[in-house]
Amino acid sequence: MSIPNEIIKSLVRPDGVHKMVYTDPEIFELEMKRIYGKAWIYVGHESQVKKAGDYHTSRLGNQDVVMVRASDGQIQVVYNRCPHKGAKVVADGDGSIGKFFRCPYHGWTFKHDGTHLSAPLKNGLQNTCFDPKLPDFSMRKLPRVSAYRGFVFASQSTEGPDLVSFLSGAASSIDNLCDRSPIGEVEVSGGVFRVVQRSNWKVFYENLHDTMHAPVTHESSVVSARSTAEQLGSLPFELLIMEGNGEPYEFWEKLELRAYENGHGYMEGIFDPAAAERDPVSNEHFVALSQAYGADRAREILGMNRHNTVIYGSGSPHTVFQQFRVIRPISVNRTLVEIQLFKLKEAPASVFERAMTYANVINSPSSNVMPDDVEVYARCQEGNLTDGGDWISMHRYMGTDLAVEDGMVSFNGTSELPMRNQFAAWKRFMLDDDAERDIA
Template sequence: MLVESFETRLSDLVHPDHVHQDVYTDPEIFELEMERIFGRAWVYIGHESQVPNPGDYWTTLIGRDPVVMVRDKTGKVNVLHNRCPHKGAKVVGEGCGNAGPIFRCPYHAWTFKLDGSLMGVPHRSWYDGTGFDPKGDEFSMRSVTRVDSHRGFVFASLSKDGPDLKEFLGGTITTLDNFADRAPEGYVIVAGGVQRVWQESNWKLFLENMNDTAHAPATHESSWTAAKQTAQSRFEGKSPFQLHIIEGNGEPNAFWEALDFRCYDYGHSFFDAIFNAPGDRISLEYRAQLNAAYGEERAAEIQKINRHNTVIYPSCSPHVGFQQMRVVRPMAVNRTMIEFFTFRLAGTTDEFFQRTINYTNIVNSPSSLVMVDDVDLYRRCQEGMLSDGGKWISQHRNFGKDVQGDNEIIGKGVTELPMRNQFRAWREYMEVPNGDAQPAPVGTSDERCVS
């Protein structure tokens, strides 16, 4: 499929209540997504706590572009293209570590300061009389075009144009604020390493599922049924924490229908929490810590914001209640890596943090009783969309019932509004031709989302 032919058929791929399955299966559409969406949007890089000391680094991707987040000797966190200007080799290996005072390319030993500027080239005389300029930007590890952070969460954009980070985040900035505010000391720390799950499916399926409440009772029936039976037979219906988490997917339809979804420009959304604040000793001690840190009135305001999954399109999904960050790394049209980071609320007890770890293991880990269901269904969707049995993917659920709010669109419970909102942003990004030009703000009154 040529780019030109894609431009002419783009309007036929995404409709207000359905999309063509090619947006999940066409490799050429995937390549354009890497350029037009991940090449323009603010993409989540990591958290400043992952690089606490000078020389600490963390490697990741912006779409297909390898980058490295590093703290320099001044304390500044930089995001650099992970590329040596000599032969194009990745300077820093995958993962994390401490580079010391410099980066050194393993191929020909070129060295770079932690701000990316070239520091030294072996046998400098070999370049005398040539066009080589060690002070030129073309011989540095270039900085990513735009880098910004909010409450320690670092984002970067490859485009020089477009909204600043605050405007981009819109209403979801309150999720990041609440994430940090829930810590008695006002900040969070990435704890330990990262868990990765490879999914044989398109990257968009994961983000859609993060705000799809209607799937939970069916997809996770085996685990929530077993959890409820165990709670009744062994705990007289008083479920311990682990069972309580799994049982949540088995709530009746009326529960899901009562939840609120809120959607914003650029494809973002979130919905209400599905777990109420527990009243056990660990939780009560935590609340006492918040009261002591903020005062009872402010502590109550912080805890009143109670959300489940937030989607910051196109790259991440924070879960504030149990201190998780899920990060989307598209690898191919039918292959995605999801990274799961667990955070610690600074100032909380070890017992409270253990609960966060338990949630990670139950819901997000590769051995999770919940995640395995989702990953299998993503794969089934990806394989089924290769069938000749149909070409369209329905997004009709609660279509026409969404309500326009102030700078947001509100839907109830089982709506597919978040999916429609993501594709509204998808279309805005993809309709803009190549180059640095940014799509206009999606606009919450767009008739393709609200009907």
């Protein structure tokens, strides 16, 4: 299957995109090859495979993979497929394979790096082309695997930039998440939420930096939070984080939106970082970081106030509340979102408890906030299947974006700069290089 470059180019304008990018199954399949088959994609965190033999299953686009801790302590990522009959070697989830992979179908075994180890009754394979030294008889490794401060990424392509170059400015959000630990390390903890959304994967990325939707889409939860606070005579944390979506447009207009290469970027935080030395939990955190780094560095770390960071193709780290929303495409109109929660090693227990509260109130399937988003994502998917129009508008503050050393920054916090940047990257990924050379 191939879609000509001319068609790909025609789907993306400077100020909008054609609805086919969300609804066409052939485009989705091409995305799995040209975006998820090329880019660095988040697989999981090293803390999910602490001991030799521990594994964590994941997906890169439409490919099932396994991240495993090898006996030498290194992280390996292999496709979840036995070369004999093609069976998935391990079930989805987390566990331990012990000293080797063992296929549940016929008992073929493989080393932690996927290399063929043994097959039962090898006499029956003599005088055939079977050769355990050939790659065809091993679990296939992904061409490139790299970790950044414990966050493991893999690429299905042998070509392209290294991981740090690919992440560009988005790497600073991972740095800040880790630096919030007094020893600079984090680990996945507290369980994982999983939500299947009835929408295309790209809609979630756009919404992460869509400041115009908050007071409209989340009106019901904002009204509920304010009503409850009025009855209580106070605004506890659980209500504060719900009520934050109800700020007037003037508030959102002042926020900074930053766009980096490859579709990455961040949205400035919506909660006051000066509270780092006021409320009890933040103050306790500040004291712990001050003891580790000094007060000035502690203020710098806690003062980096980012609400949502986008690592295009992987998901969204949230540094303040210690989570990573991992975005996995399933089909053209189905997307799996996995919310991983991180513990800051040696930080006060209250900091992790607050992060768990945020995850449950804002990101759980039963929260009062996430269902608002899930509903409008589905409505976008359904609406784009009608004949009501062909183009998606991304006009807000177009032409006002400011170039900076490492990317672009918005003139106004309600700009659709992030969406335009994401689709500029989408088009670069999707254009077939060989076809482009033929055209030239």
